[in-house]
Amino acid sequence: MLTFTIRRLLLSIPTLLFISLSIFMLLQLAPGDPMAQVPLTVPPEVKEKMREALGLGQPPLIQYWKWMVQFFWIEPQVLIDHWFGTSFSEGAQRVISWQTRSPVMDIVVQRIPQTLWVVGLSYVVGILIALPIGIYSAYKQYSVFDQSGTFITMIGFSIPPFFTGPLLIVIFSVQLGWFPSIYDTTHVVTDWASFKVQFMQMIMPVMVLALQTTAQISRYMRSSMLDNLSQDYVRTARAKGLRESVVVLVHVLRNSMIPVITVIALGIPSIFGGAIITENVFKVNGIGQLLITALFANDIPMVMTLTFIFAILIVLFNLIADVLYGVLDPRIRYD
């Protein structure tokens, strides 16, 4: 298992390199000029100097190499400096955003908590709703509960978040006035009343994202339970007189959770991608919203770094899912 994990970790390095190179080349191909906003009265030689100051004078491959050095070598040093108070990264050039002229990672670190709060919580809520639904609808297959569950999950699949978001805003903020329509990220939780405000403003974005998660995970849970419920060991467990709750919730559930857990791990990065839209609807200033604004502002280092962070998440959670599968299911042997 350890050798497998190490081999997968080594394999993920070329994958990440390829992904970063393709994102970089895609951005290189782009016709957008960061100097487009500079007034025409600025003389061309000054413009050339500004261009070089942004690191654009070099050939693309050197730019790519420098970005890699900054991202993989200098940024970790900055992190270590931040934690232990050392000064490894002093004077080194970090990845600088063209919009704000400040380091990209500083902005990302500011934005991540908002995304994690909304996205992470919605994922947990979605899973907590999905698992019981999946278990019960598999146990009572083709019952009214199962049929309506199927219908609701189909709807959850089909209604895009950019429709559920505004719909919830129309119903709960405009008509009923229960929840605020905009997520206030400057809000600080100090006491019970402010916690209540925070809770209220989180309900709608979390529900929008959780609907998608619930739909997906409960389908997987149901089919996985169905696969296991017809197995011989279930009949054996019943025959030796175990209670039905033990049979279903211990024997069957434990075996059915194996594929579901990998699906949950695989879904984590994609929920970050989906959160781009939800963040946009509820005006949450997380990293998805950061990506959109950076794109419109032609801020290439920011776009590059953010997209690559998404790629790292995907590769990392693919790896985690594979390893988990082997750990949870002793029948799977990779070597």
Place this chain on the structure above:
Amino acid sequence: MTDATQGPEAFGALQDREPPKAPRSQWKDVWDQFKRHMGALFGGGFLVFFTLAVLLGPFLWQVDATQIDIRNKDFRPIYVALWDGSAKVGWNKPLGSDQLGRDILAQLIAGGRASMAVGWAAMVLALLIGTTVGVLAGYFRKLDFWLMRFTDLVLSLPILPILLVAVTLFRQPLNQAFGPEGGMFILIVSVVGLTSWMQTARIVRGDILALKEREFILAARSIGTTPAKIIRRHLLPNVVSPIMVSATLGLATAIITESALSFLGVGFPSDFPTWGKLLADAVQRMEQYPERVVLPGILISLTVLGVNYLGDGLRDALDPRIRGR
């Protein structure tokens, strides 16, 4: 004597008492199974209805979707008059008009045309790429490793950020080459198609790998059939069903992705309606005019729901293990 006792009665068990049933074709079986799936029937019905509506709609409702009629702006849909007598409604604007007086029914029809066209075209493109990669990887062992590594690589790309990057960055040159609408159409269809073929490729490869070992392929190869002909004649017809199922999924994803891009403001130009664009434009004023958000949203959702149910039914109907039960 013995001959007489062994008359027709003795062989009675071997004879067909009832006339033989007409031979049944595979597609008739598929249709019979499909008919029993109510959701799939409704879903397919919705899809056909919407497709016909956006195709024939402009002939029945001959109003130009981009026609600005500022005197008749901000009409409510006609049904609002049922509970609000003072609402500004009119039979000439059955679903109301927007802040520039453009007719919403006509916009929905035109928007549906664009969304459907993007969806179908991107789905066909993704299927073509996916099937080609899948067949090549499954049939030719030498290509298998590299094609599948490539598929895995593309699968680990962050799709939505890359879509956003590609659409924002390549909008300008394509607009100059093909005009604002044409350029955007090509761009969205190609980026959605190029980023959604991987599942099809994996499924097709798996099926081809299994089919390749069967006797009929061995027989075909032993009489000297060329690989190209084996693929066309023997392999492709056998993988039609997984391709059809992933086609429905692809159509749903393509429609949603196009709407999401329009919603985020990187889609078609503002005077070119699509469902996602209509929804996005109406969000600012949804307190006064909720119907402008709800109508395109419901159309997108119903279409995708229909397509998903159709896929569900097709999967059941095309699987011979489930069929007939």
